[in-house]
Amino acid sequence: MDYGLDLEYSFNEFLKGFGLSSEIAHIIWLPLPMLLVLVAAVVGVLVTVWLERKISAAAQQRIGPEYAGALGVLQPIADGLKLLVKEDIIPAKADGILFTAGPILVLVPVILSWLIVPFGQNLLISNVGIGIFLWIALSSIQPIGLLMSGYASNNKYSLLGGLRAAAQSISYEIPLALSVLAVVLMTNSLSTVDIVNQQSGAGILSWNIWRQPVGFIVFWICALAECERLPFDLPEAEEELVAGYQTEYAGMKFALFYLGSYINLILSALLVSILYLGGWGFPIPVELIAKFLNLPINAPFIQVFTASIGIVMTVLKAYLLVFIAILLRWTTPRVRIDQLLDLGWKFLLPISLANLLITAGLKLAFPQFFGG
């Protein structure tokens, strides 16, 4: 179990070499992975915004941003700086406290969920036992922030947008949780590290997508709905609701919503790749390559190589999914609110229930393929 790089252990040993106690070394270590993940999330958002602009331009036969940096790569930074220096407006008739607390409540649970995203055997902030369940619980806090900002804006479009957002995320949370449950059933564990390790047996062939094709599709649809991406972006449908719950927001508070939705998109893509696409696993198992090349698996060189392959694979899979999400956004029309709720309650919920039942049956029938 305990193979791979353990940066925390090495770092603590390094600090103890300077005569520090292990407790102080631990305190110095604690903020580092959190900061690193926060920076990674924000950089991921910048990349996604740039991709969104470029891909939407290509989908509409435009060029897209091209003057800010090579191929317009600095455009998202310019956007962010603009939002940062804009005036922060609280409408006169709005409820100031709730208006400010709303965007915070939307952003914080999303960032907290990065706690459980593994980039390698030991490359995550905390391998908590309840793992993926923590993400499901945290993502259920978000609707409160949306309702809060919708109510506090004192605007009918905002209120309708907030109500729609809450209704949507409650309806899609259930099939989402049920399809996660089917994966957990095969793994016998809620921890994200165990879920990835369970898929690492035979490279690409042992990924969960082959054993859970229905669950994969249900999860992806629900994840898009939870992120309010275009086929399901009713809470902010600009033709009907101006911008939904964001209508009255400007400056940094608007940027928090914007950041939150993109971090959520990347997080969902990462979780799809962890749950169904083998996480940090290379399509061909690294142990097999090492054996083929007659290299010792525990050599430091191989360890560093494996860790970097892991990070690259996780990010690559996640960005492939982000690319699909962006393509979907710019090529599909929006569903109506009744179609959205019909799809969630009358189609996805029964399908994910049946999927759970079939998975449980297959687990009993073929324990060697579906987790003993």
Place this chain on the structure above:
Amino acid sequence: MSIAITTQFICFTVLSLVVIIGALGVVLLESIVYSAFLLGGVFMSVAGLYLLLNASFVAAAQVLVYVGAVNVLIIFAIMLVNKKEDLKPINDIKSRRIISTSICLTLLSLLIRVDLTNVWSFSNPQNSIGEESTIRIGEHLFSDYLLPFEVASVLLLMAMIGAIVLARRDVMSKDISTGLPVDQELIEKSSEPLLTNKN
């Protein structure tokens, strides 16, 4: 005192303060919307207390059920029927307040007495199951707590069917409370596909 114990103490103090002040706010604030949002904060801090007690699964379940479902539904209901109307003035409001305060204080003193006189058994932190608790809860739910578990699910099913019957007025031709024939206009309109009757 080691750093871990100090951190735990600070977290416990902050969480308890949030629970007590938040709960007082839920009861005492005039605005029902603030009360509902504060209730969410109280639920979150209770989840934090569970986390301090090494019960991470219970904490996450608390967040999912109480914050994500119950509190969202309460806020939803408040916002759907958010009429701006002044409550009717009650004549003997002062004596009512005195009576309810004294009842609450009596209950509080009873609880404090139970807390002080009862001999609590403290479990050894070395023996706590921690991360194992998820498996242990599952085992209990499907063995010795199976009957309560199933009865609770039947209860939920009954509540759901009841809600559907109440919401779908076309199931019954008469209104339950007034006995008048039910106006089925709106339901008919919404269940008809919007695009088919255009041509």
